[in-house]
Structures are given as C-alpha cells and as structure tokens.
Amino acid sequence: MATFLANLIPVSDDNISFDFKVKKFLSGINYPDGIRNSVWLGSFSFPENENIISPEIHKQFNRDRLVEEISLYDKEYPYDDPITRLQYIDLRLYLQESILVKVDRASMACSLEVRAPFLDHELVEFIMDFLQG
Numbered sequence: 001m002a003t004f005l006a007n008l009i010p011v012s013d014d015n016i017s018f019d020f021k022v023k024k025f026l027s028g029i030n031y032p033d034g035i036r037n038s039v040w041l042g043s044f045s046f047p048e049n050e051n052i053i054s055p056e057i058h059k060q061f062n063r064d065r066l067v068e069e070i071s072l073y074d075k076e077y078p079y080d081d082p083i084t085r086l087q088y089i090d091l092r093l094y095l096q097e098s099i100l101v102k103v104d105r106a107s108m109a110c111s112l113e114v115r116a117p118f119l120d121h122e123l124v125e126f127i128m129d130f131l132q133g
Helices: 001-008 018-028 035-042 044-050 061-075 082-108 121-132
Strands: none
Touching: 001 018, 001 061, 018 035, 035 082, 044 061, 061 082, 082 121
C-alpha cells in the first residue's frame, strides 16, 4: 500500500526530491538494520541491481553475498544499541571502503593532499572502547 501511495507522489527533477526520499525509504524498510542502511546509501536496490548487470555476471549474482560482510559485522558487534551498531558497520565498511577511497582517488587526480581529521586508529579504538563501556 505504501509503495502504491509513493508512486502517486508527483515526480520532481530536484536533486534528492521528496518523491525520491520516500521511494528510497520504502526500498529498504523491509530489511534488517545494517542491510537497510546499505540499501538506503546505495544507488540501486537489489532488484534494480539484478536488472542492470550483464547476463554473464547475472549467472554469478548472489544477493546474499552482497550483504554477507554487513551481516558478519552486525553479528560480531557485542552490544545491543542499534545506533552504535550501525555506526560500527559504517566505520568498518562505508567509511573505509567507500568514502575514504573515493576522496583519496579524487584528491590524487587533482594533485591535492587531503587529510581526514580524527581518523588515527588509536583514537578510533579509544572512542569505540569508551562507547562500549
């Protein structure tokens, strides 16, 4: 029902428009927390991924493998706080494997030296210990 109603919202050409936000929210709502967050951050939903990949890759496509690492970090996190768990998953996957890599490549392509503040591993470990205990 919610998807039907979302499709009735007028489409807008604005960047990150209301209709986009509603549809993106609904695309991940039925997944567990860590996977839901990944769906919300991703460009394509799982069904869209299956439709846009080439036939050669589609034979090897396994939706479970896409979220395997998220599930592992989700299970390994020892505390019940869902917000901190999502931050931990973002720290382990989104930050280090997406954001930092992209910033590094883009800055090097422009001959810029970029430093991400407060990412010293000892500081991050200290903060994680503080949050957990």
